[in-house]
Amino acid sequence: MSETSQFNLPLIQSSQAQKHVTVNEALARIDALAQLRLRSVNTNSPPATPTQGDAFAVPVGGIAEWSGMDGTIAIYANGGWVNVLPKSGWRAWVEDSSCYHTYLGNQWRAEQPYQVINGAAFTPAVFHIDHTITAGADNTTADIIPSHSVISAVTARVITPIITDGASSWSMGVAGASGRYGSQYGLALNSYAIGLTGQPQAYYADTPLLIEPETGAFVSGEIRFAVHAMIPVPPDAV
Template sequence: MDETAQLNLPLLQPAQAQKHVTVNEAMMRLDALVQLVLVSRVLATPPAVISDGVAYGVPNGAVNDWAGHDGEVAIGSNGGWAFVTPKAGWSAWITDEGQRALHDGGNWRSGMVTLSPFGAGARLGVAEIEHTIAVGAVSTTSTVIPSHAVVLGVTARVVNAITGSLSTWQLGTPGAPDRFGSGLGVGEGSWANGVLSSPLTYYAPTALELTATGGDFTGGQVRLSVHFLELTLPSI
């Protein structure tokens, strides 16, 4: 046996020379895999500069030094790459997605908090956008709430002061303009924390709606975050 069963750490062999090389390699992999953080799982071309201990999830079709290592974890090691095959139940923080993922034995599944043997489970997600407010009494975002999402609430932060003749504003959806907040401030840093008393399911992709109170919008920018739960299907 040359490697451990779970983390694929290299093992010392009887009468092995240069033992420190194997020990250091094992420590490097251990340092990367415990509290696993993946810079990305979609980058197909390895970075030009390799940093020791930095890990990536290798996607299908990866090239150059990652070719032939689809689905593995690539760890920077002494100017090259060490590769480890993740197992079902491993978890990792995906830096460029800002969320945790579980491995189902074949793929990383973002936001999963439960996962059945056939891939069904519950997924927590955040859909976040920067919305530039349009001139007028109502400013509607692009579609932000996904279909069949159980929405827990929407939070918001004014990143550029809201301008216009309005005094305050409301945050909601078409037909429910104040569902996630009313009497909201217009200054930079103002916020909304629209937690729903009962989660609400949206069965079609839905936009958010900002409504001016006491006047109209002329500008501003708001960061909007939809917090939701999704149920995933079992595999065939």
């Protein structure tokens, strides 16, 4: 046995000369892998001026000094690149995407709360827009609810006071379901809305929100909306 099974750390052999070289290489790998931080999982060529300890997940098509390292972690240590094959379940912070990834199914995947090895997942997400109110009896926002999503709530915050012609409050819903996400919301700056669905609501097409004054008409104002969704992700292609 010349390497450890987990991190592929080189082992000192019997009667080996210059043992410090092997020890230093092993320490460099531990330093990089024990709290794994990857610069990227999408870059296929090494940086021109790497820094000691830099680590990259090499995708298919590694070139230059990464040629032949596809699917491994390339670590810059002691003036050169060494590579380690990751194991299922390894976790790393990926700097260029600012999120944790897990190694599953022979690839690095951005972490999802519920995900299996073949890529299927149920992903929480929040979609947001700022809507400037136009004068009229009602307003329709841009499409904010994504197709094939399950919505648990829609929230909102008044970021410019709402001016109306005769209304003291407003409601929030969608076409065909006026007020689905609540009514009697305030007009003043920082008034907020929390519109919960009685049970999760599925949408099968990109959908805008519909807002309406309780009476009269809108004149002006601005509202910040957030849609709280769960997005199903199918298994990977085969």
